[in-house]
Each structure stands twice: as structure tokens, then as C-alpha cells.
Amino acid sequence: MSKVKPAPLPPDTVIGGYRVIRKVASGGFGLVYLALDPDGQQVAVKEYLPSSLAARAPGELLPKVQPEKLSLYRLGLKSFFEEGRSLAQISHPSVVSVLNFFRENETVYMVMNYLEGAALQDFIVTARDLKRDKVFRESTIRSLFDEILRGLRIVHQHKMLHLDIKPANIFITDDNRAVLIDFGAAREVLSKEGNFIRPMYTPGFAAPEMYRRDASMGPWTDIYAIGACIYACMQGYPPNEAPQRLEKDRLTTAMSKMRGVYSDNLIEVVEWCMALDPLSRPQSVFALQKELSREGERRYTKLTMSEKVRMQFDNMVSETKKGVLQVTQMGAKPK
Secondary structure: OOOOOOOOOOOOOOOEEEEEEEEEEEOOOEEEEEEEEOOOEEEEEEEOOOOOOOOOOOOOOOOOOOOHHHHHHHHHHHHHHHHHHHHOOOOOOOOOOEEEEEEEOOEEEEEOOOOOEEHHHHHHHHHHHOOOOOOOOOHHHHHHHHHHHHHHHHHHHHOOOOOOOOOOHEEEOOOOEEEEOOHHHHHHOOEEEEEEEEOOOOOOOHHHHOOOOOOOOOHHHHHHHHHHHHHHHHHHHOOOOOHHHOOOOOOOHHHOOOOOEHHHHHHHHHHOOOOOOOHHHOOHHHHHHHHHHHOOOOOOOOHHHHHHHHHHHHHHHHHHHHHHHHHHHHHOOOO
């Protein structure tokens, strides 16, 4: 049975002096509205209202939380409030600005700059569909992630982790700024297995330690996600998720297809960031920035003939498997 999502606040509702215009997004954590501040300036207002823990009927203001979910709801509320407080201290063009945060209607609201533009994810899909050799030029990738890393470094200096870096959470504004949005820290409590509470994660971009209850997370966890984002900008698709990689790691094979298209240095940076062992990754954003900004001659290693043959063979095998699967499905008897 699918859960009914909590209804958004009706247009023209006033909360904390901000007038709601319309809902612009929703996710596991709650909703985001376009609103006007008392001076008539557009702002984004994020409302904590996790659909897994709370319900709200259309036209209502107060959420309804089942008694058995109340402690978890309050834990998430506290985490969301702390996130707002921490982000409000950060002022950097590459990190979403939190202008205000307040409690009302038995929940918490975070007021942020309203950004106009599109997510990096949208650009990747558009570029991929053009079917060119390169999804993005290398110079574009380097300058984009230089901006993002400058912001992430400040975040880490404030003893915060993002925990949900992915192309959908990197926003490219209409004036060509790259901005980190939608921090995942507040969603730590929204995924529960028994008595164990862990962060929610996005497959492909989540580091292996995010899947384990005993692992320690740190800057290296966000750095894995940065590597995965660069991979997506090169390949047009996300990498395999961490549990799959732990069973059979195809990262080196996937990256070898990029040789001659992107520099050896950029390929090495991705492999370094996405090391399965956290200790084998860059331990700080600064270490990664230094490597990513390395100027000088970029080497491009062409594939050897034997490597090309091997890749063609791999492709033939996978195509044959697909063909067999289709024939099997076509020949399957209807139940």
C-alpha cells in the first residue's frame, strides 16, 4: 500500500511572516515552497514533514504523527533545526544560504535564497542525449568542481558533512554559479532498521561506509560522492552502487573507456575519490583541490590494441546476454 504524501500548505498561507506562493519540490524530508518575505522578495521555504513519519490533510496546517513514530519525528525535527542553525553560519557563494529558521505548526521551517536555474542532473541528461564522445568538456568539469569544493571545504570546516552530494543536489544558477543544495544530514533519522538509525543515501553516490552501521563517516564520505559526480559528468550515468562494487568492482574498466577522451589525471582523480577503502581516498577537500587544480601538460593515454579487443569482446558478451534474455522472455509461456 503506497503512503499518502502529506498535503502542502495552501497558497497564501503565512508562516513566520513569509507568504507561501506555491510548492516547488517535495522529498522524503518534507516540502519546499516558493514564498515572499515581508519586503516582497522571493525566498525558498523548506518545511520538515517526512512522509514516512507524518501525515497532513489538505487545507490543514498541523501535521499528524502516530504516537509510536513521535520520538523519531522529534529526533528528525531536532536534526533539521540543528542543520538550519549550522548552515546559517556559513556564507559562501557555493553553499545554499540559510536566511532564517523557525518553529511553527509543530514543525520547523528553513528560509533560503530562492535560486533560479537547473540541477547538474538536468544538464547531464541533456548532454548525454546528444550522444557526443564527451558528456562535458574536461575544463568545464574542473572549473565546476573547483567551485563546489571551495564551498564543501567551508562546510567541513564547520564540522558538518553534506552526506547527499549528487548531481540533483548541485544547482547551476542562471548566472552560472554552482551551488550545493539539500544537505542530507537532517535525514539521518528517516531511515530506520530495527533500532539502528542511518542516513538515507542515493545509490551510486553513497560511499560504502554509509551502508554499514559500524563505519565512521567523515570528509572522505563526501569526497567519494564528489568522485561519483565527476564520473557521471564524464560517462553520463551514475557509477555502480557501492555494494555491487564490493562484490565485483568494474570502476577501472569503466574508466579505461574514458582514456584518450579525458586526461589520465582526471581519471586518476575519480578512481582516488571512489576508492572503496575510506583511508585510500583524499582525507580532506584541500588534498583533492590541489590535485584537481594541477596545471601543466595533460596526458592522454590511448587504449592499446589488446585493450580495445578485450573491450569489444566484453561488449559482445553483454550484447549476447541481452539477446538471450530477450529470446527467453519472448519464448516464455504465459501464466
